[in-house]
Amino acid sequence: MDAKLFDRTDSWLKGGAGDTGHIAVSSRARLARNLGGFPFAPHAKPPALENVEKYIAEGIGRCERLGAFERLELAKLSGDERAYLRESRLISREMEQGGEHRVAWVSPEESTSILVNEEDHLRLQVVRTGLGIRDALEALKEIDAALADVVGYAWSERYGYLTACPTNVGTGFRASVMLHLPGLRQLKEIESGLQGIGHHGLTVRGFYGENSEFTGDFYQISNEITLGRTVDEIMDTLMLVVNRLVEKESEARLELFRHHESSVADAIWRSYGTLSFARRIGSSEAMRLLSMIRLGIDKGWFGDLSHAALNRLVLEVQPAHLERRRGREGKFDSRDEARAAFLRERVQAANGHHKDAAS
Numbered sequence: 262m263d264a265k266l267f268d269r270t271d272s273w274l275k276g277g278a279g280d281t282g283h284i285a286v287s288s289r290a291r292l293a294r295n296l297g298g299f300p301f302a303p304h305a306k307p308p309a310l311e312n313v314e315k316y317i318a319e320g321i322g323r324c325e326r327l328g329a330f331e332r333l334e335l336a337k338l339s340g341d342e343r344a345y346l347r348e349s350r351l352i353s354r355e356m357e358q359g360g361e362h363r364v365a366w367v368s369p370e371e372s373t374s375i376l377v378n379e380e381d382h383l384r385l386q387v388v389r390t391g392l393g394i395r396d397a398l399e400a401l402k403e404i405d406a407a408l409a410d411v412v413g414y415a416w417s418e419r420y421g422y423l424t425a426c427p428t429n430v431g432t433g434f435r436a437s438v439m440l441h442l443p444g445l446r447q448l449k450e451i452e453s454g455l456q457g458i459g460h461h462g463l464t465v466r467g468f469y470g471e472n473s474e475f476t477g478d479f480y481q482i483s484n485e486i487t488l489g490r491t492v493d494e495i496m497d498t499l500m501l502v503v504n505r506l507v508e509k510e511s512e513a514r515l516e517l518f519r520h521h522e523s524s525v526a527d528a529i530w531r532s533y534g535t536l537s538f539a540r541r542i543g544s545s546e547a548m549r550l551l552s553m554i555r556l557g558i559d560k561g562w563f564g565d566l567s568h569a570a571l572n573r574l575v576l577e578v579q580p581a582h583l584e585r586r587r588g589r590e591g592k593f594d595s596r597d598e599a600r601a602a603f604l605r606e607r608v609q610a611a612n613g614h615h616k617d618a619a620s
Contacts, residue, residue, distance in 0.1 A: 274390050274573050281392045282568050283559055284507050286439040286479065288394035289350065290401045293424045293433035294383040295415040301425040302378050310362040310378050317377050320411035321366060327407055330366040330375065335359045344581035350388050355379050373404060380425050394436055398496065430488045434495055437483030438503045443556045444513030446478050454509050461498050462486040477548030477575065482506065514559060529557040536608040541597040547578045547604065565610055574607060
């Protein structure tokens with residue numbers, strides 16, 4: 262395994278985020294697929310899972326489009342390494358648990374991964390920065406078509422693609438967009454803003470998807486239903502709701518700075534002060550403080566910090582990312598101390614280049 266993978270992940274953050282990049286953080290497109298003639302992964306014994314893994318590996322080996330993908334055997338990685346990949350959005354929480362014959366194939370640019378023997382035999386996913394969901398879908402279709410040529414999918418004329426979970430039957434397609442919504446939250450309009458999206462077949466999840474917390478004002482909007490809907494219908498519905506939320510958040514931020522600028526500026530600069538001088542910071546507090554800094558970037562108050570750079574900071578302060586840095590440097594007794602020192606260095610780098618709100 263190439264150990265450098267753990268020093269160069271998150272490269273999907275480097276792309277341009279477009280006009281909505283201050284609100285839309287990232288997008289992910291995902292497909293669930295199973296092989297015909299094999300028991301589904303949740304009901305398969307180790308020999309069957311091994312056969313699935315070998316069959317898919319042989320197929321990838323015959324596929325020129327996937328030839329550069331790197332194979333990672335999850336059982337041979339440490340818990341911290343698996344957590345690092347999950348934080349980098351390359352594997353799921355389920356895959357993070359490890360287990361026999363579970364493998365992740367990762368593209369050279371680390372924005373695409375093929376997960377073998379998760380809930381389904383195959384989970385294909387592509388991540389893009391900002392509101393790049395349609396670009397992610399096009400890339401996903403290429404991967405899906407390449408695999409379809411070398412492995413046989415479980416398919417029903419009546420139901421479509423067959424999956425281990427009934428909610429994925431049909432297209433097997435899940436799309437999600439992560440939004441940063443501090444304006445709606447501070448105006449106490451977040452509940453009303455998100456209300457009713459279930460009627461569109463969508464759901465709201467936390468920073469790391471299903472069963473994760475809503476931290477730092479980050480919310481993932483994704484489809485919950487695939488059966489009976491085409492990929493285009495799912496995408497159109499998702500974009501309708503996401504664009505509406507982006508518009509509402511833009512309006513909320515205008516209102517905040519128009520009518521509550523003093524209190525908002527105070528919260529932002531207090532966050533800046535804490536990040537600049539604190540000696541211990543926990544993960545949840547760091548997310549909350551960075552969320553406020555990200556809001557201040559809208560006003561041009563931190564000249565050396567862009568939204569993309571702030572997005573990377575949000576990932577780099579996650580536990581496994583911190584542990585890898587702490588292990589290399591060997592300077593800190595605790596993760597919270599390492600996190601605080603890292604943030605002091607990065608945030609203070611903007612000192613002297615920021616534009617004070619009162620100036």
